[in-house]
Amino acid sequence: MRVLAARAMSTSLKDELAKVVPTEQARKKAILDAHGSKTLGEVTVSQAYGGARDIECMVWETSLLDAQEGIRFRGHSIPELQEKLPRATENGEPLPEGLLWLLMTGELPTDAQAKSVTDELHERAGLPEATKAMLKALPKTVHPMTQFSMGVLSMQSDSKFAKAYADGANKARYWEYMYEDVMDVIAKLPELAATIYRNTYYDGAVPGHDASLDYAANFAHMMGFRHPEFDELMRLYVTIHSDHEGGNVSAHATHLVGSALSGAYLSFAAGMTGLAGPLHGLANQEVLGWILELQRVFKERGLEVNHDTIREYAWETLNSGRVIPGYGHAVLRQTDPRYMCQREFAQKYLPEDALFQIVSNIFEVVPDVLTEHGKTKNPWPNVDAHSGVLLMHYGLTQHNFYTVLFGVSRAMGVLSQLFWDRALGMPIERPKSLTSASIEERFGAVKA
Numbered sequence: 001m002r003v004l005a006a007r008a009m010s011t012s013l014k015d016e017l018a019k020v021v022p023t024e025q026a027r028k029k030a031i032l033d034a035h036g037s038k039t040l041g042e043v044t045v046s047q048a049y050g051g052a053r054d055i056e057c058m059v060w061e062t063s064l065l066d067a068q069e070g071i072r073f074r075g076h077s078i079p080e081l082q083e084k085l086p087r088a089t090e091n092g093e094p095l096p097e098g099l100l101w102l103l104m105t106g107e108l109p110t111d112a113q114a115k116s117v118t119d120e121l122h123e124r125a126g127l128p129e130a131t132k133a134m135l136k137a138l139p140k141t142v143h144p145m146t147q148f149s150m151g152v153l154s155m156q157s158d159s160k161f162a163k164a165y166a167d168g169a170n171k172a173r174y175w176e177y178m179y180e181d182v183m184d185v186i187a188k189l190p191e192l193a194a195t196i197y198r199n200t201y202y203d204g205a206v207p208g209h210d211a212s213l214d215y216a217a218n219f220a221h222m223m224g225f226r227h228p229e230f231d232e233l234m235r236l237y238v239t240i241h242s243d244h245e246g247g248n249v250s251a252h253a254t255h256l257v258g259s260a261l262s263g264a265y266l267s268f269a270a271g272m273t274g275l276a277g278p279l280h281g282l283a284n285q286e287v288l289g290w291i292l293e294l295q296r297v298f299k300e301r302g303l304e305v306n307h308d309t310i311r312e313y314a315w316e317t318l319n320s321g322r323v324i325p326g327y328g329h330a331v332l333r334q335t336d337p338r339y340m341c342q343r344e345f346a347q348k349y350l351p352e353d354a355l356f357q358i359v360s361n362i363f364e365v366v367p368d369v370l371t372e373h374g375k376t377k378n379p380w381p382n383v384d385a386h387s388g389v390l391l392m393h394y395g396l397t398q399h400n401f402y403t404v405l406f407g408v409s410r411a412m413g414v415l416s417q418l419f420w421d422r423a424l425g426m427p428i429e430r431p432k433s434l435t436s437a438s439i440e441e442r443f444g445a446v447k448a
């Protein structure tokens with residue numbers, strides 16, 4: 001009854017989108033009519049070989065990254081979101097449900113609108129029995145991220161978009177079916193992730209879904225955590241990891257696969273297999289591994305943790321041909337604001353934590369080491385350099401699970417955009433590729 005009352009008071013997300021979609025479709029048409037033939041820039045041979053860095057060739061509505069300032073979600077920086085989005089507690093962290101409203105509609109929600117998203121996600125939650133059975137049957141040695149992608153794929157037969165397409169849906173209505181899939185996937189992820197967590201590290205018993213809690217607190221609860229500070233951490237975590245414009249691997253993979261009209265389950269699973277790579281989302285697992293190894297080696301060698309010993313350890317890593325995880329970025333050229341807000345969380349809640357002290361020491365030393373090393377274009381920490389220490393503090397110690405948390409969050413950004421891809425009628429992606437021989441033919445062969 002409580003849920004129904006809250007819904008009646010506020011506009012539902014789908015009703016709001018029904019108003020916004022035609023406006024945005026008209027806007028896209030106007031932009032193309034006025035500016036369609038203008039150039040966004042040139043592409044060099046280095047960029048073709050170099051991971052398409054900085055080539056502006058994709059439209060991504062939900063967020064935009066500035067190399068110096070960091071990410072803005074629909075125009076709002078992270079500190080602004082912390083101030084303006086609805087929260088569960090006074091002076092607490094933003095509710096990810098409010099962020100989802102913002103990402104989808106472009107407007108900050110009222111408390112009632114955020115609550116309507118919370119309620120809608122609760123109503124759509126629940127894993128199919130076949131998914132639970134499949135996860136249970138997997139060996140505990142299967143990496144949690146592999147389980148996560150498999151779990152998402154296993155639910156694809158419930159795709160309302162795929163069914164509507166098979167039934168001959170009109171293109172003009174794609175967005176309605178995509179909305180259904182997007183909300184269903186986001187709603188089911190906390191239980192999927194919690195089931196993987198409880199199966200892999202415990203006895204498989206998952207605490208029951210609690211619809212009286214917000215999305216992040218219920219997620220924490222289903223993993224087996226009941227600590228108000230951990231709930232706040234999850235709210236912050238799910239909010240800040242959600243989106244990082246369109247070119248990163250998980251976002252681009254979701255968008256690319258979706259362009260073939262694969263629905264939200266197939267597209268998001270593709271994004272998650274990309275997030276599972278160590279240069280992308282798996283870096284949060286790698287960071288914790290690097291810090292714990294540092295602790296182990298220092299203990300073995302009888303070293304104390306200080307700037308000199310950390311500097312030496314960082315050089316050992318670099319000299320052995322490995323990267324320092326959590327540092328560097330393809331686009332950012334400053335400390336990631338997602339790192340800074342996690343640091344502020346640590347300063348507020350766990351200033352004396354031993355691992356936090358190490359992370360702070362690393363922050364004071366590694367940028368100088370990487371600058372001296374002279375290779376990386378950005379010596380500053382990214383989002384992954386901090387999250388593990390916060391999770392460890394509250395007892396989430398299994399660091400090969402960390403990327404799954406990233407994945408739950410990332411769904412909000414990449415699936416909001418997938419919704420807009422269909423609403424705006426984005427076509428199948430098909431950039432032009434070249435061979436080395438074709439480049440030599442065009443510009444001249446050179447002696448190797």
Ligand code: CMX
Pocket residue numbers: 248278279280281282283318322323324325326327328329330331375376377378382383384
């Ligand atoms: N440690 C050591 N070397 C690094 C480095 C780091 N943290 N970051 C970059 N470099 C090296 C690159 O490996 C590259 O070396 P080569 O020329 O030998 O190939 C050189 O510096 C130039 O790289 P770049 O242009 O500065 O960075 P890229 O855009 O190629 O790569 C990234 C970006 C994030 C993959 C890279 O900085 C990296 O590997 N960082 C460590 C892993 C990490 O933290 N990833 C998480 C990123 C955030 C996320 O997606 O979740």
